[in-house]
Amino acid sequence: MKTKLNANAQAVLESVRLSTSHPTASEVYDTVKTARPGIGLASVYRILHTLVQQGYIQEIRHSDDTCRYDGHIERHDHAICTACGALLDVPVNITLPPDLLQAAADATGMDLSSHELRLYGVCPRCALVQQQ
Amino acid sequence: MKTKLNANAQAVLESVRLSTSHPTASEVYDTVKTARPGIGLASVYRILHTLVQQGYIQEIRHSDDTCRYDGHIERHDHAICTACGALLDVPVNITLPPDLLQAAADATGMDLSSHELRLYGVCPRCALVQQQ
């Protein structure tokens, strides 16, 4: 399933994996350009799609109009700041009671394969700003 | 917080609330045009934003590049078909153990206000198609 990655794809994958934030395509592009100066934005988009398809990285969308990428592929959850839009990985493993998932599967008739919990709230930085 | 809605805004809100799917802006536009023929797409976008801001409706994004709206504002969860992209409300109330949420809040330092569980899987229709 996973094909061998060429140098551009390696550089893109590395950039996404090393990023602690969840970079957008153009952030990845900016980063990768230092390692591969000739690369074009279109290739970054193409490579990101391939990496998602092949399961190397995950795509995440929330309220802004850009698509973000996450090099962290194990199942995990996200916390989203409703004030600034920041998207953080939740660093603890939240395991849902299986009966809840079963109930949801039954209710929707879907064959569930994965899930993601999205937590909404105010991040520490925004909380500070709001207090002022 | 909620201001009085004018006739256009009422029509948009009604359209979103009555829809069982999760309509996009242009689907809302198409629907609303029958009740308010003169309305423009830009106004639909403007009104949808206002309605979201004022808490009348929710905005949902997932993998496609359009933004969808949900007239269902009580906390609830979504099931997303990984084959066709369909987005369904989960018709059962999934209550998470409070200690899980607390652990996540502690780990992220965020002041959590809400959450949404996103379930990924294959919807019944797509499951049928895949079997063939």
Add this chain to the structure above:
DNA sequence: ATGGGTGCAAATCCTTTGCATCTGC
């Protein structure tokens, strides 16, 4: 009369695509 809402069209932004070229095998 006055401030906010509106429609239209143009602009904007992210993303995708066409295509000629280049690359590695």
Add this chain to the structure above:
DNA sequence: GCAGATGCAAAGGATTTGCACCCAT
């Protein structure tokens, strides 16, 4: 030599915005 990858520029599509106009207050 060939299939796939690439860069560039142009196209595409969803959303936003500028602006003159209209409406209700």
